[in-house]
Amino acid sequence: MRFSKLFAAAAALAIAGMSTPADAGAVLDAIKARGSFKCGTAQPTPGWGYTDSSGAWQGFNIDVCKAVAAALFGNATKIEYVVVTSQSRFPALQSGEVDVLSNNTTWTLARDSQLGFNFAPTVFYDGQGFLVPKKLGVTSGLKLDGATVCVLPGTTTELNLADYFRANKMSFKPVVIENADEIRRAYFEGRCDVMTNDRSSLAAIRSLASNPADHIVLADVISKEPLAPVVKHGDDQWFDIVKWTVYALLEAEEYGVTQANADKMATESKDPRIQRLLGQTPGMGAALGLDEKWALNAIKAVGNYGEIYDRSLGPKTPLQLERGINDLWTKGGIMYSPPAR
Numbered sequence: 001m002r003f004s005k006l007f008a009a010a011a012a013l014a015i016a017g018m019s020t021p022a023d024a025g026a027v028l029d030a031i032k033a034r035g036s037f038k039c040g041t042a043q044p045t046p047g048w049g050y051t052d053s054s055g056a057w058q059g060f061n062i063d064v065c066k067a068v069a070a071a072l073f074g075n076a077t078k079i080e081y082v083v084v085t086s087q088s089r090f091p092a093l094q095s096g097e098v099d100v101l102s103n104n105t106t107w108t109l110a111r112d113s114q115l116g117f118n119f120a121p122t123v124f125y126d127g128q129g130f131l132v133p134k135k136l137g138v139t140s141g142l143k144l145d146g147a148t149v150c151v152l153p154g155t156t157t158e159l160n161l162a163d164y165f166r167a168n169k170m171s172f173k174p175v176v177i178e179n180a181d182e183i184r185r186a187y188f189e190g191r192c193d194v195m196t197n198d199r200s201s202l203a204a205i206r207s208l209a210s211n212p213a214d215h216i217v218l219a220d221v222i223s224k225e226p227l228a229p230v231v232k233h234g235d236d237q238w239f240d241i242v243k244w245t246v247y248a249l250l251e252a253e254e255y256g257v258t259q260a261n262a263d264k265m266a267t268e269s270k271d272p273r274i275q276r277l278l279g280q281t282p283g284m285g286a287a288l289g290l291d292e293k294w295a296l297n298a299i300k301a302v303g304n305y306g307e308i309y310d311r312s313l314g315p316k317t318p319l320q321l322e323r324g325i326n327d328l329w330t331k332g333g334i335m336y337s338p339p340a341r
């Protein structure tokens with residue numbers, strides 16, 4: 001008797017579970033009620049996230065948020081941008097001050113578990129490096145013994161820096177400043193010999209120099225920094241939406257769907273993978289609890305992953321970052337989306 005009751009309860013739960021696309025939760029409910037979501041972004045940084053002359057946010061990390069807004073609301077402007085620092089970002093996400101971080105946060109075990117977060121797919125595979133004034137004549141990180149190093153607090157950067165110097169039996173003096181503008185100024189004013197951060201951030205900082213050619217990002221890569229959007233534990237549907245929006249941008253690049261041709265592809269492509277991705281064959285939108293045009297809207301708003309990359313970070317931008325391992329798996333990189341089916 002007791003057994004059968006338990007069984008019935010379990011079966012009811014299983015059926016209930018099957019009737020929704022995923023476990024909807026408080027975060028997505030609040031976002032829907034508000035009609036916008038809160039995108040946690042770093043202090044303005046070239047390429048990654050900055051405000052243009054009209055005050056509008058632009059950049060690679062911003063495009064990730066715009067893609068999510070377009071997938072969710074069919075409108076890339078339904079975003080409230082919240083600036084966070086390296087120190088304030090995690091409390092901001094935990095408290096609901098932001099719904100997602102899109103700010104060069106590295107995916108690590110402790111953040112993914114202990115801090116209570118879930119990481120969407122990596123949008124940029126990076127590694128930590130060193131930015132130095134050329135006139136210092138330093139050619140390798142191993143020549144930095146005794147250096148004064150500018151570093152942001154609460155970062156993997158801070159931890160790797162200590163590991164690297166210890167492992168190589170070198171000493172350093174940290175200059176720790178939370179405000180990104182201030183730490184950049186400290187570096188440019190020579191208050192530290194070297195600035196350390198993710199190499200892609202160093203490229204952005206270098207581009208701010210009065211003469212970027214006076215500064216060099218050393219070839220050393222001292223860590224793995226997979227940078228990914230982050231949400232908090234407890235709302236699987238919101239997590240799925242952020243996750244699959246990133247994947248959709250990658251799939252679009254893989255299948256040759258661009259911002260310019262997306263509408264035409266949606267109606268004319270005979271490729272079943274494209275028909276599914278762009279909602280011509282329904283099902284993917286419903287699976288996520290979204291409109292069937294979710295991916296089409298995201299791609300129309302910001303372009304595919306390659307277009308986003310080229311526009312903000314690529315060789316033709318001040319950051320001049322080659323695709324490298326951030327290229328698609330079909331082109332020798334490690335960017336790979338599971339199938340949208």
Ligand SMILES: N[C@@H](CCC(=O)N[C@@H](CS)C(=O)NCC(=O)O)C(=O)O
Pocket residue numbers: 042043045084085086089103104105106107152154155156157180197198201204205225
């Ligand atoms: N990826 C590292 C470093 C993150 C980091 O430094 N991010 C932002 C702050 S949220 C930043 O200001 N980047 C450097 C800059 O652009 O000055 C981490 O997640 O700990």
